[in-house]
Amino acid sequence: MPLDFATLFPNGVLHYLVGGLLIGLATAAIYRGTGIAAGASTFLESTLSYVSDRPRFQQFRFVQSRDWRLVFTFGIVLGGFAFTALSADPWFVTEVTPTRLFVGGILVGVGTRVGKGCTSGHGICGVGSLSDASLVNVATFVLVAAGTAQLLFALGVRP
């Protein structure tokens, strides 16, 4: 397989790059204003603190950040909605089955919380901070995810 540009990037790179720059800009703006390196997965536990009395979720760091994390997440939903409503990109419904999404989601919920972050907390803020924990975590989850996705594909799981 020739490793030319069209093989590596069959859909081009522009929209990926623009999207990445916007995500970085948003992360940087929140950080400049608030000193907070915002990640997306802490929202899961901070929101659980509204409904669960368990000590794990009632930690100060979750209770004191749960309101702005709801607002942050609402903003992310709204941004996706506004772009799709106003651009030429069509509304999108995945063909990945709900079972796959649900089972994968459970592992994402466990793994991001045990591993102290996700694609944004480790992948953007942590890697941007040149944190050894984040570099190790990101390398781990990308390699494991690639292996998992390719194994499922080889086993004939579609889509």
Next chain:
Amino acid sequence: MSDGSSGASGGDSPGDGGRHPLFMPLVLVGGFVFGVGLAVSRMARPEVVLDFLQFEDFGLLFVMGGAALVAGPIMHFSTRSEKRAPLTDRLYELRRKTLDSNVLFGGVVFGVGWGISGICPGAAYASVGIGNWPILAGIAGMFVGAYGQGVARDVLSD
């Protein structure tokens, strides 16, 4: 950790009374732009992530890489300014968690989940916005997983 959390001005702890009125608007606008970025890059589509993981399209490298290349230098410059964040009075600190077995184990579990589903938390929230209603099953799973690990850790620590 530098710490100023005892004061009412916010210190290390945003949300303890030291928030500027523009705090929530900035978080909302920041989230909005974050969501636009996830929609523009199409990372909010599980299929795009799965294509990346199957080495069909490496474009996703530009999303995480581009974001880290913008956010990283701004974070580094901020920490050297010796100033505090205007909306919380927090000290600027880099995001450096302790590297331990949890980081590795969590990364493996997250990786399996990401490989199965093609969704990560931020992209899943944006996915709701682009009309992808089945993603709600994935988000429900994330809450189940986050709850389960919380219960397990509470029980293990007793």
